[in-house]
Amino acid sequence: MKEPDLDDLRLFLAVADAGGLGSAARATGTSAPTLSRRMAALERRLNERLFERGPRGYALTAAGRSLAEDVAGLRQVQARLARRMSSPTLPRVRITAGLWTSRFIARQLGTARAPDAAWVPEIVASNATVDIARREADIGIRNRRPDQPWMAARRTIPIRYAVFAKNPDITGYIALPRGAADTPSGRWLRAHHESEIVTTASDMAFAREMAASGLGRVVLPTFAGAECDLVQIGPVIDALTHDEWLVSHHDGRHDPPVRAALDCLAGLLGDATLRP
Amino acid sequence: MKEPDLDDLRLFLAVADAGGLGSAARATGTSAPTLSRRMAALERRLNERLFERGPRGYALTAAGRSLAEDVAGLRQVQARLARRMSSPTLPRVRITAGLWTSRFIARQLGTARAPDAAWVPEIVASNATVDIARREADIGIRNRRPDQPWMAARRTIPIRYAVFAKNPDITGYIALPRGAADTPSGRWLRAHHESEIVTTASDMAFAREMAASGLGRVVLPTFAGAECDLVQIGPVIDALTHDEWLVSHHDGRHDPPVRAALDCLAGLLGDATLRP
DNA sequence: TCAGGCTCTTTCATTTCTGAAAGTCCGGCT
DNA sequence: AGCCGGACTTTCAGAAATGAAAGAGCCTGA
Numbered sequence: 001m002k003e004p005d006l007d008d009l010r011l012f013l014a015v016a017d018a019g020g021l022g023s024a025a026r027a028t029g030t031s032a033p034t035l036s037r038r039m040a041a042l043e044r045r046l047n048e049r050l051f052e053r054g055p056r057g058y059a060l061t062a063a064g065r066s067l068a069e070d071v072a073g074l075r076q077v078q079a080r081l082a083r084r085m086s087s088p089t090l091p092r093v094r095i096t097a098g099l100w101t102s103r104f105i106a107r108q109l110g111t112a113r114a115p116d117a118a119w120v121p122e123i124v125a126s127n128a129t130v131d132i133a134r135r136e137a138d139i140g141i142r143n144r145r146p147d148q149p150w151m152a153a154r155r156t157i158p159i160r161y162a163v164f165a166k167n168p169d170i171t172g173y174i175a176l177p178r179g180a181a182d183t184p185s186g187r188w189l190r191a192h193h194e195s196e197i198v199t200t201a202s203d204m205a206f207a208r209e210m211a212a213s214g215l216g217r218v219v220l221p222t223f224a225g226a227e228c229d230l231v232q233i234g235p236v237i238d239a240l241t242h243d244e245w246l247v248s249h250h251d252g253r254h255d256p257p258v259r260a261a262l263d264c265l266a267g268l269l270g271d272a273t274l275r276p
Numbered sequence: 277m278k279e280p281d282l283d284d285l286r287l288f289l290a291v292a293d294a295g296g297l298g299s300a301a302r303a304t305g306t307s308a309p310t311l312s313r314r315m316a317a318l319e320r321r322l323n324e325r326l327f328e329r330g331p332r333g334y335a336l337t338a339a340g341r342s343l344a345e346d347v348a349g350l351r352q353v354q355a356r357l358a359r360r361m362s363s364p365t366l367p368r369v370r371i372t373a374g375l376w377t378s379r380f381i382a383r384q385l386g387t388a389r390a391p392d393a394a395w396v397p398e399i400v401a402s403n404a405t406v407d408i409a410r411r412e413a414d415i416g417i418r419n420r421r422p423d424q425p426w427m428a429a430r431r432t433i434p435i436r437y438a439v440f441a442k443n444p445d446i447t448g449y450i451a452l453p454r455g456a457a458d459t460p461s462g463r464w465l466r467a468h469h470e471s472e473i474v475t476t477a478s479d480m481a482f483a484r485e486m487a488a489s490g491l492g493r494v495v496l497p498t499f500a501g502a503e504c505d506l507v508q509i510g511p512v513i514d515a516l517t518h519d520e521w522l523v524s525h526h527d528g529r530h531d532p533p534v535r536a537a538l539d540c541l542a543g544l545l546g547d548a549t550l551r552p
Numbered sequence: 553t554c555a556g557g558c559t560c561t562t563t564c565a566t567t568t569c570t571g572a573a574a575g576t577c578c579g580g581c582t
Numbered sequence: 583a584g585c586c587g588g589a590c591t592t593t594c595a596g597a598a599a600t601g602a603a604a605g606a607g608c609c610t611g612a
Contacts, residue, residue: 007283066367078282091339
């Protein structure tokens with residue numbers, strides 16, 4: 001026995017509420033004959049009499065009341081739909097990036113996005129690599145061109161790294177613990193200053209705060225160091241400099257909200273704000 | 277702009293879940309061409325692209341994800357429907373009666389109802405008169421034949437009243453407070469034993485408990501007195517004897533659940549249990 | 553490079569659904 | 583009594599939706 005058509009249930013609720021075919025027809029824009037037939041079909045499919053048909057209209061039977069309770073959730077769906085139609089919910093574009101870029105985007109996007117933009121950003125936290133190929137995110141900001149040919153990539157500005165500290169007199173380095181996120185900057189630090197590491201933090205955000213309080217030096221992207229009252233100690237570390245790539249699924253990038261988000265991000269990342 | 281067909285949204289969810297037309301077609305029993313057309317129509321009606329159509333199938337766009345969240349409630353409705361189809365919810369027949377009869381029915385109906393009965397009783401508490409004409413209840417048990425011609429009524433057994441007390445030595449009467457429910461038995465008590473009333477209770481159920489503890493005499497239907505270790509003090513009060521009428525809406529009584537409940541109640545009330 | 557397999561879309565005859573109008577029923581009103 | 587009005591159902595021609603089959607595009611593996 002097949003389940004009934006959800007639209008029949010919508011009409012069923014309308015008839016139950018209206019108490020008759022005529023007013024239900026007016027309320028739903030469906031003609032009375034159609035309502036009559038579809039209610040009859042619904043009863044046949046469920047094998048229950050749902051209405052008492054009297055000269056005064058349709059009245060629910062006990063079984064009809066029971067069904068009406070069961071499908072009352074449709075009312076809520078209809079209400080949400082109606083709301084959606086009148087003031088459409090903005091689609092959310094899922095963006096994933098590394099720690100510093102995520103923070104930068106989260107902070108800047110509120111103002112950088114056009115006020116009438118037809119999309120809303122959703123930042124997907126991702127130390128672990130979120131897979132755009134599997135559609136876990138719409139847009140990714142990565143430090144290299146993706147291998148997969150079905151990815152669309154756009155190069156934006158270069159990211160430069162340097163050593164930062166509260167002031168030039170501070171010595172010693174703050175690193176991530178061994179075995180934690182294996183980033184190029186972490187590897188560089190351990191390769192060149194392993195012996196100078198004075199402490200570790202479980203998260204680079206904490207490391208930066210520790211550096212800001214004078215506990216040691218950290219390796220940061222230049223734009224992230226500039227944000228936090230830290231001074232750049234040495235020159236830009238050329239070995240770590242890399243371009244940022246704006247990556248999206250090849251099929252997905254023509255979705256208007258995604259496209260708008262891509263353009264907005266390209267503008268934002270190309271902006272002088274990010275340059276050292 | 278009209279709202280989309282709810283059944284289209286059901287198919288939309290199926291396609292979104294399946295990630296493609298083929299498997300969605302298998303899951304829903306609808307053919308792939310139909311799904312293709314209806315998804316296209318849905319997009320046209322909403323004026324949004326809901327899917328990315330690639331050679332790998334359908335993938336939701338940002339707008340599609342947003343819609344899927346909005347209509348997720350349909351899943352719950354479908355689940356309830358499926359449950360209803362497999363193990364049908366029994367329709368509830370709303371029964372209204374006076375205090376003592378309600379209690380009697382509530383206690384007896386569990387066993388009196390056939391084990392495979394296709395209905396479940398719902399006792400509608402009603403000191404105030406619940407209106408069967410307005411379909412607030414399906415079946416009423418009343419103490420007289422209804423005036424309205426569209427009511428169907430079936431006479432059952434006569435109800436007899438008598439004075440009860442814990443033992444014959446108890447004197448004094450327990451009544452309802454002045455101005456409380458104006459029942460024939462209450463009026464009779466005040467008319468004949470006004471001066472012997474020793475106390476009042478806000479509810480006859482309390483009055484009966486008070487009588488059972490020996491505080492005074494009460495006027496009760498004979499079947500209600502017998503239930504509670506009370507002894508009948510005087511003869512049946514002929515002035516209060518009346519028949520019970522099983523009342524239902526004329527149109528409603530052919531609804532199978534209502535009809536079954538009517539038959540069951542007629543049997544129950546005709547049963548010797550109710551006789552003094 | 554090409555066949556094979558997968559997916560979606562189009563075509564088209566068929567089925568189903570729809571709505572206006574006419575028909576039926578029933579209670580209320582004069 | 584008999585007409586009126588409201589409410590549902592049936593009729594019927596036209597409109598819309600459906601599914602099988604064929605078409606088109608794309609990746610995969612040989």
